[in-house]
Amino acid sequence: MNYRKLGKSGLWVSEIALGNWITHGAQVDDTTAQACVHAALDCGITTFDTADVYSETRAESVLGVSLKGIRREGIELCTKVFHPTGSGYNDKGLSRKHIVEACHASLQRLQTDYIDVYYAHRFDATTPLEETFLALSDLVRQGKVLYVGVGEWTAEQIKLGAALAKELKVPFIASQPQYSMLWRVIEAEVMPACEREGIGQVVWSPLAQGILSGKYAPDKPLPEGSRASTTAGSPFFERLAGQWLRKEVLQAVERIRPIAEKCGLTLPQLSIAWVLQNQQVSSAIIGASKPEQVKENVKAAGVSLDPEVMGQINHILNNVVELDPSKTG
Secondary structure: OOEEEOOOOOOEEEOEEEEOOOOEOOOEOHHHHHHHHHHHHHOOOOEEEOOOOHHHHHHHHHHHHHOOOOOHHHOEEEEEEOOOOOOOOOOOOOOHHHHHHHHHHHHHHHOOOOEEEEEEOOOOOOOOHHHHHHHHHHHHHOOOEEEEEEEOOOHHHHHHHHHHHHHHOOOEEEEEOEOOOOEOOOOOOHHHHHHHHOOEEEEEOOOOOOHHHOOOOOOOOOOOOOHHHHHOOOHHHHHOHHHHOOHHHHHHHHHHHHHHHHOOOOHHHHHHHHHHOOOOEEEEEEOOOOHHHHHHHHHHOOOOOOHHHHHHHHHHHOOOOEOOHHHOO
16 A cells, blocks of 8 residues: 555545445445455555445444544544434534534544544535634644545635635645546646645545446446446436446446556556546545455555556547536535
């Protein structure tokens, strides 16, 4: 495993982080989830990513149990706030009330005294930004949060947040957007904005919801037990993975497989390594439903891809890549 600084901060994170969106507390049993976490630790992963909303708060609880007994100073534990975790009007968003209450609940579920990076999971247009950052500032002062990040914020939102963070002396160091060979909407505006502010990227879905795993072949049924088959029909899935289940996309992905083989990599390893070639990316989040997936995908850490390889990939995917910055968030 290799490690990188998160933005221009002093915090080191593992190049590959383990996330538990969709899987832990939902698709896999707790014993398997714990085995995935322990496999990650054995492979040198120190950065773990979750959110209060994942699996209706169960994902945080599973991660807390899985990390019990692990030296706290040796890991970076990250979670998020924004989405509803209850039925009340104040059980969502980035109000002071929700942020403070959600943070305390996350700490309890994670069985820890502090969160390394606390993300504003989405932008809240209904709450004054000053209120949000003042609440985060207080949590930092109290030692319950060490650093602050945002998820899927636009370049302008990041700029406004960074100005407030400087005024309030809040260590705003991370952005967590979707990023992969296929989804590159952050390259035009978000990445330049973050670079100016010293904010690093911790990217999610480097395998484009599993499309870059190579499991899905053109004109063939969805593989039994795959993410596409188990989550098909949900609006969220249709908006994410559903957009890639087109013949021209799957054909282009198949053409990348020989490139991966020439590099001595699997298609998933090449896809993760591609993301990590961008030096603004501090860490790429992988998911896993079994320990073997963790052990295989961490082999993407430290891989250096030749410019010729990067050029071949860009040429093949040219007509199917999403670049529109307006689709951020």
